[in-house]
Amino acid sequence: MNNYLLKIEYDGTKFVGWQFQKNGRSIQDVIEKALNKIFKSKIRVTGAGRTDKGVHAYGQYANFKIDKNIKDKKKFINSINYFLNEDFISVLDIKKKNLDFNSRFNAKERIYEYRIINREGRLSLHRNQAWHIKKALDLKLLRKGAKILEGTHDFSTFRASSCSAKSPIKKMNSIKVKKKGELISITFKSQSFLQNQVRSIVGCLKHLSCKRWTLEYFKKVLRSKKRSSCAPPAPACGLYLKNIRY
Numbered sequence: 001m002n003n004y005l006l007k008i009e010y011d012g013t014k015f016v017g018w019q020f021q022k023n024g025r026s027i028q029d030v031i032e033k034a035l036n037k038i039f040k041s042k043i044r045v046t047g048a049g050r051t052d053k054g055v056h057a058y059g060q061y062a063n064f065k066i067d068k069n070i071k072d073k074k075k076f077i078n079s080i081n082y083f084l085n086e087d088f089i090s091v092l093d094i095k096k097k098n099l100d101f102n103s104r105f106n107a108k109e110r111i112y113e114y115r116i117i118n119r120e121g122r123l124s125l126h127r128n129q130a131w132h133i134k135k136a137l138d139l140k141l142l143r144k145g146a147k148i149l150e151g152t153h154d155f156s157t158f159r160a161s162s163c164s165a166k167s168p169i170k171k172m173n174s175i176k177v178k179k180k181g182e183l184i185s186i187t188f189k190s191q192s193f194l195q196n197q198v199r200s201i202v203g204c205l206k207h208l209s210c211k212r213w214t215l216e217y218f219k220k221v222l223r224s225k226k227r228s229s230c231a232p233p234a235p236a237c238g239l240y241l242k243n244i245r246y
Contacts, residue, residue: 001065001066002066002068002069002070002099003096003098003101004064004066004070004095004096004097005063005094005096005097005101005103006031006045006062006063006091006093006094007060007091007094008031008060008062008091009059009060010056010057010060010087010089011056011088011089011128012027012053012055013088014087014088015027015030015053015054017050017055018047018049018050018060019050027051027060030084030087031062031080031084031089032045034083035064038079038083039068043064043066044064046062046104047061047103048060048061048103048107049061049110049241051239051241052195052199052239053236054128054237055240056237056239056240056241057240058113058240058241059111059241059242059244060241061246062103063097063101063103070094070096073094076094077091077092103244106246107192107245108245109173109190109191110190110191110192110193110244111188111189111241111242111244112187112193112198112239112241113186113187113188113239113242114131114185114186114187114199114202114234114238115129115131115184115238115239115240116131116137116183116185116202116206116238117131117182117184118133118136118182118183118184119182128237129237130237131202131234131237131238133206135210136210137206137209137210138209139177139179139184141215142177142184142208142209145204145218146176146177146205147175148218148219149175149201150173152170152171153170153222154169155170156225156226157222157225157226157230158194158196158197158200159194159196159197159200159227160194160195160196160227161227162195163196164195165192165195168194168225170190170191170194170197172189173189173191174188175187175201186202187242196233199233199234199235200230200231200234202233202238202239203230203231203233203234204218204221204231207231213231
């Protein structure tokens with residue numbers, strides 16, 4: 001038996017998310033069907049991050065086990081991408097791992113990036129690829145709010161009601177804000193995240209940076225530990241699973 005790790009890129013616009021669901025097409029399902037066509041056997045993949053509907057990825061990882069040995073890496077990548085091409089999913093790399101390796105549970109750090117395009121004119125080229133915000137954002141306030149959320153906190157305010165995590169307490173390793181022209185990118189690093197945590201945080205940072213909230217009120221929202229205190233979550237189209245560190 002062999003255990004292989006895939007690095008995957010995808011546009012999540014037309015999918016219900018990474019994980020298999022009965023109500024629509026998932027990225028996991030499409031990849032498994034492609035693997036089944038190549039190996040002529042039923043294969044299950046384990047994803048490192050369960051991205052939600054509409055969320056994209058530069059660096060999603062998933063592992064699968066098979067009794068066959070993949071000798072030609074280039075041939076395999078070209079073969080699976082042939083079946084994935086129409087769905088805007090690409091396998092970028094494949095590596096052989098130990099049999100006990102699990103892409104989800106062995107992850108040391110997950111890196112998400114949220115993209116905002118801050119301008120008056122509507123989006124054309126970046127439609128479904130970023131959150132379009134017309135009102136000018138105060139970058140200093142945005143960075144101050146992000147700094148407050150670094151470290152270990154009870155993130156109940158930013159947790160979806162359907163979240164299955166055992167605890168709302170997470171350690172946010174860092175949140176970095178960068179601006180280049182109209183593009184504002186916010187990069188989040190943590191070992192694991194709560195369901196909807198990043199999008200909920202970005203929604204609150206938006207309220208802060210457009211001066212709808214004061215910095216003191218933003219702190220109060222975090223301390224409240226109440227989902228009802230949270231601003232509307234940022235849209236899924238701006239969120240990317242950027243990389244996972246093992």
